[in-house]
Amino acid sequence: MESIISVKGLGKTYAGGFTALKNVDLDIRRGEIFALLGPNGAGKTTLISIICGIVNPTGGSVTADGCDIIRDFRAARSKIGLVPQELATDAFESVLATVTFSRGLFGKSPDPAYIEKLLRQLSLWEKKDSKIMALSGGMKRRVMIAKALSHEPAILFLDEPSAGVDVELRQDMWEMVRGLRESGVTIILTTHYIEEAEEMADRVGVINHGEVVLVEEKNTLMQKMGEKELSLHLPEPLQQVPEALRDLPLTLNDDGSRLIYRFDIKSNDTGITELLRRLNEAEIEFRDLHTRESSLEEIFVGLVRGEREEKAEQLTKETLE
Numbered sequence: 378m379e380s381i382i383s384v385k386g387l388g389k390t391y392a393g394g395f396t397a398l399k400n401v402d403l404d405i406r407r408g409e410i411f412a413l414l415g416p417n418g419a420g421k422t423t424l425i426s427i428i429c430g431i432v433n434p435t436g437g438s439v440t441a442d443g444c445d446i447i448r449d450f451r452a453a454r455s456k457i458g459l460v461p462q463e464l465a466t467d468a469f470e471s472v473l474a475t476v477t478f479s480r481g482l483f484g485k486s487p488d489p490a491y492i493e494k495l496l497r498q499l500s501l502w503e504k505k506d507s508k509i510m511a512l513s514g515g516m517k518r519r520v521m522i523a524k525a526l527s528h529e530p531a532i533l534f535l536d537e538p539s540a541g542v543d544v545e546l547r548q549d550m551w552e553m554v555r556g557l558r559e560s561g562v563t564i565i566l567t568t569h570y571i572e573e574a575e576e577m578a579d580r581v582g583v584i585n586h587g588e589v590v591l592v593e594e595k596n597t598l599m600q601k602m603g604e605k606e607l608s609l610h611l612p613e614p615l616q617q618v619p620e621a622l623r624d625l626p627l628t629l630n631d632d633g634s635r636l637i638y639r640f641d642i643k644s645n646d647t648g649i650t651e652l653l654r655r656l657n658e659a660e661i662e663f664r665d666l667h668t669r670e671s672s673l674e675e676i677f678v679g680l681v682r683g684e685r686e687e688k689a690e691q692l693t694k695e696t697l698e
């Protein structure tokens with residue numbers, strides 16, 4: 378599939394000597410919604426800022442829609458719309474004036490018909506003459522998106538689009554972002570809300586300590602990394618997992634009244650038949666039984682923790698050697 382952003386060997390060491398990005402390779406496909414996940418300080422904003430030309434990289438290269446972000450800065454920047462985390466707009470301006478002005482900043486000739494279409498798409502047309510300060514938080518955020526799209530970019534970056542937005546508005550925002558994708562815009566969002574990535578993204582990238590540790594189709598990721606949980610309600614609570622069942626991946630929850638069995642989604646043999654047979658043998662009765670798939674959040678936490686543990690192990694090994 379054709380990539381619209383191509384990041385190669387990208388590195389960033391800040392003036393103080395801190396390395397925020399290490400040799401990052403990443404391709405964003407044209408027309409997708411890509412979610413960039415990572416804990417605080419992982420390097421998400423640094424990466425976006427480099428692609429948008431706000432921060433200079435110390436190594437590597439980036440092209441946006443075929444334009445090199447350094448050699449061809451203006452052309453590259455005109456391909457990109459950025460909605461930053463902070464809502465910064467002129468409170469006393471009207472919606473229409475603000476968005477029209479933003480387009481002008483990119484040297485694009487005025488196009489009232491396009492601006493109208495954009496404001497309608499973002500449900501802001503009714504508010505076109507309102508001053509920004511008179512708008513609700515959700516509307517202000519939509520104005521930021523309208524500003525970012527005013528010069529008709531092919532790529533839209535949304536840095537934490539749901540930060541401080543209530544659940545209902547978040548749903549609206551997701552709807553709207555999907556609508557933008559339908560209209561052909563490629564969307565890259567950073568988020569701390571894993572459910573946002575789970576709900577919206579076509580692909581997910583995880584960044585940790587300045588390294589892209591994983592890029593995967595969301596569905597594949599959830600299938601590959603996911604665990605399923607089988608939960609059995611015990612009418613007679615257990616103090617501990619019986620000796621005869623200790624070799625199985627079982628844990629007790631809810632004061633011993635729930636037995637949890639974890640199995641791998643990708644495995645052909647879930648071991649459930651065997652589990653039920655062994656429970657029967659051990660004369661453990663259960664009332665109901667249901668399964669649950671792990672969420673992207675659990676996968677993410679598992680990944681980051683796994684990497685941390687691996688590093689700690691490596692460090693211990695190195696210290697001992």
Ligand SMILES: Nc1ncnc2c1ncn2[C@@H]1O[C@H](COP(=O)(O)OP(=O)(O)OP(=O)(O)O)[C@@H](O)[C@H]1O
Nearest residue numbers: 391393395397415416417418419420421422423424
């Ligand atoms: N101008 C700067 N000078 C020095 N270090 C910086 C600078 N900007 C960011 N950093 C450091 O680089 C690392 C990555 O920061 P970045 O803002 O890219 O992370 P992030 O993944 O966006 O985090 P968050 O989720 O908290 O926004 C952090 O350790 C941060 O302290």
